[in-house]
Each structure stands twice: as structure tokens, then as C-alpha cells.
Amino acid sequence: MEKEHKQIIVTGAQPTGMFHLGNYLGAVKNWQRLQYDYECFFFIPNLHSMTCPPYVPAELRKTTYSLLAQYLACGLDPKVSHLFAQSEVIGHTELAWVLGCILPVGQLFRMTQFKAKSQDKDFVGSGLLYYPILMAADILLYNADCVPVGEDQKQHVELTRDLAQRFNQTFSETFVLPEPYIMKTCARVHSLQDPTKKMSKSDANKNGTILLFEPVDAIYKKIKSAVTDSGSGIFCSPEKPGITNLIEILAGITDRRVEDIEDLYKGYNYGDFKRCVAEAVIEHLKPMQKRYEELIKDQSYLRAILDEGKAFAQERANRMMSKVYRKVGMLQYG
Ligand code: ATP
Numbered sequence: 437m438e439k440e441h442k443q444i445i446v447t448g449a450q451p452t453g454m455f456h457l458g459n460y461l462g463a464v465k466n467w468q469r470l471q472y473d474y475e476c477f478f479f480i481p482n483l484h485s486m487t488c489p490p491y492v493p494a495e496l497r498k499t500t501y502s503l504l505a506q507y508l509a510c511g512l513d514p515k516v517s518h519l520f521a522q523s524e525v526i527g528h529t530e531l532a533w534v535l536g537c538i539l540p541v542g543q544l545f546r547m548t549q550f551k552a553k554s555q556d557k558d559f560v561g562s563g564l565l566y567y568p569i570l571m572a573a574d575i576l577l578y579n580a581d582c583v584p585v586g587e588d589q590k591q592h593v594e595l596t597r598d599l600a601q602r603f604n605q606t607f608s609e610t611f612v613l614p615e616p617y618i619m620k621t622c623a624r625v626h627s628l629q630d631p632t633k634k635m636s637k638s639d640a641n642k643n644g645t646i647l648l649f650e651p652v653d654a655i656y657k658k659i660k661s662a663v664t665d666s667g668s669g670i671f672c673s674p675e676k677p678g679i680t681n682l683i684e685i686l687a688g689i690t691d692r693r694v695e696d697i698e699d700l701y702k703g704y705n706y707g708d709f710k711r712c713v714a715e716a717v718i719e720h721l722k723p724m725q726k727r728y729e730e731l732i733k734d735q736s737y738l739r740a741i742l743d744e745g746k747a748f749a750q751e752r753a754n755r756m757m758s759k760v761y762r763k764v765g766m767l768q769y770g
């Protein structure tokens with residue numbers, strides 16, 4: 437009997453620290469849901485984490501395991517999906533080199549994330565500029581059909597499509613053009629302290645960011661003291677970025693539509709609404725926190741998952757790289 441061919445998803449989150457609610461609602465929660473309908477490669481882009489030095493190598497090793505434990509606690513299932521570390525599969529950097537040779541350098545200087553991350557830095561490494569090419573290689577190596585990411589990564593996926601097209605035209609039809617997959621709700625979760633800014637790990641104001649695995653009383657306090665707007669009424673509006681953000685968070689965490697939240701909480705005042713948001717977030721996160729605590733203690737289990745994922749991914753990567761090297765004129769791959 438012919439095996440059903442599932443469409444392929446490739447995505448990952450950088451091991452730069454602990455997940456926040458933006459990473460979860462904008463990305464990982466959806467990956468969890470998508471893994472049953474697609475063949476998924478959820479990897480840990482640890483080579484990307486070298487692009488903003490200085491960093492502590494021993495910390496990076498630790499956060500790589502931690503990120504895997506967070507993936508698992510968020511429901512990514514190693515029996516269903518391929519989970520691995522980027523640096524352990526040969527082919528990502530090789531393909532990045534090939535792709536870099538067909539991309540005009542000006543396109544890299546125009547990337548929004550490069551401009552933002554290189555601002556006010558004493559040292560900007562070439563890796564930061566090259567980063568989108570490595571990301572394109574991550575995606576094209578597995579011939580992804582679809583790349584689920586938050587809004588901020590859309591431009592990188594568009595560059596990947598451009599690179600795939602350039603390669604196909606320069607050599608011959610090889611890569612699928614991947615589609616970015618961006619959720620309508622929670623594509624950009626905002627800071628609780630400044631709802632015009634994206635919620636971020638690197639935000640200096642720690643009260644604006646909810647970490648998934650921080651103590652629940654801290655989460656409660658942060659949501660209760662979220663900045664809201666003058667006025668009243670629980671509905672989304674550009675004049676009410678604070679309440680809009682909280683409505684989206686509640687919709688995302690409870691899998692409901694924004695309109696349903698607006699209906700349900702119509703008569704609430706801001707204080708009561710914030711309490712409901714805090715309670716819903718905590719109730720959702722509690723079992724995940726418990727699971728994370730168990731997983732992070734079991735490094736040999738985490739290692740075994742990475743080994744299994746790596747073996748599977750390596751086979752696919754070898755297949756693609758043999759094809760690519762042949763097409764670009766190398767004698768053989770490896
Ligand atoms: P930060 O800016 O907080 O350091 P990041 O963008 O580097 O985070 P990653 O861990 O690399 O975060 O991203 C993992 C996924 O989470 C990506 O798909 C990214 O688009 C998404 N993401 C990050 N921040 C948010 C947010 N505030 N709202 C929605 N999605 C987000």
C-alpha cells in the first residue's frame with residue numbers, strides 16, 4: 437500500500453533562555469497542534485545562538501538541553517516529530533555556504549532583524565549578517581512546505597523562498613518554495629508593560645514578559661499589574677493596546693476566538709478581567725511546569741531523544757546535500 441505523504445514542517449526557537457508567553461502562543465503551542473497533520477522537524481538552532489557574542493559556551497550547552505525540555509513540556513512529541521540539534525546534523529552549514537554564493541549581499545543588509553540587532557553594538561560579527569542564509573538552509577535542507585513562526589520571522593521565510601527560487605533557476609528545479617505559517621491571533625504578543633513593543637526575552641523591564649516556567653505567583657503579579665488604558669470596556673481597539681493584548685493572550689491560552697472573549701467579559705472591569713487572564717494562564721501552565729521540572733533532571737533521556745532525531749534528520753540531510761552538491765558541480769558529497 438502506498439504511504440501517505442504528509443507535508444513537511446521545519447521550525448525552531450533559539451536556545452537563548454527560557455520561553456515566554458509570546459514564544460508559546462505565537463509559535464510552540466501551534467507547533468504542538470500541527471505535529472499530527474504534518475511531518476515535523478522541530479530543531480534547536482544552536483548555531484544561530486553564536487551570532488551575538490559574547491556568550492558563555494557552557495551556558496549554551498545547558499540551554500540546548502533546557503530548550504529540548506521546554507519543547508517536550510509544551511507538548512512536542514518525540515514519537516511523532518523529529519527533535520534534534522542543528523549543530524549535530526551535517527549539512528546545515530554546507531547548504532548555507534552554497535546558498536550564500538547566490539544571494540546578493542545587499543539583501544542581507546536590508547533585513548529588519550539585522551538592522552535592529554546590529555544597532556548600538558560595539559561588535560557586529562559577520563554571522564549576524566549571514567544568519568538568514570543559515571535559517572534558509574535549515575528550512576530547505578528538509579524541503580519544508582511550511583514554516584510556522586511568529587510575525588517577526590516572516591521576512592526570513594520570504595528570503596528563503598527567494599533563495600529557493602534563485603537556486604532552482606540557476607541550476608535546476610530542486611527546492612520546494614516554503615510558505616510562512618503565521619497565526620492570526622497571538623502572532624505578536626506584546627509586552628505587559630509597554631504594549632506597543634513585542635514581548636521579548638531581552639526586554640530590560642522583566643515585568644513586561646511572562647516566562648512559562650517562572651513561579652506562578654510572579655506570573656499572577658505581572659498580569660495584575662499589566663499596563664492598561666484609561667477608559668473601560670473589554671474590547672480590542674488600536675486605542676486600547678493593553679487590553680487588546682490581554683484579550684489575545686486569553687483567547688490564545690484558552691483556544692477561543694477574540695470575539696468570544698469580548699462577548700464573555702463584556703461587563704467586566706479591568707481589574708477583574710486581569711484576574712481572569714492570570715488565573716487562566718496559570719491553570720494552563722501549571723502541568724507544563726511540573727513536566728519541565730521532571731524532564732530537566734533527566735539528561736540521559738534528553739540525550740537519547742536528540743540522538744534519535746539526529747539519526748533521522750541526518751539521513752534526509754544527506755539525501756538533499758548529495759543532490760545539491762551534484763547540481764552545483766562538486767564531485768561528490770562527503
Ligand atoms: P526574543 O525576541 O524574545 O529574544 P526571539 O524572537 O529570539 O525572542 P525565539 O525563541 O528565537 O525568540 O523565537 C521562537 C519563536 O517565537 C519564533 O517563531 C518567533 O517568531 C516567536 N516569537 C517570539 N516572540 C514573540 C512574540 N512576542 N509574539 C509572538 N511570537 C513570538
Ligand code: LTN
Nearest residue numbers: 446447448449450481571574575
Ligand atoms: N530565526 C529563528 C530561529 C530559526 C528558525 C530556523 C525558525 C533558525 N532557523 C528555521 C524556523 C525555521 C528565530 O529567531 N526565531
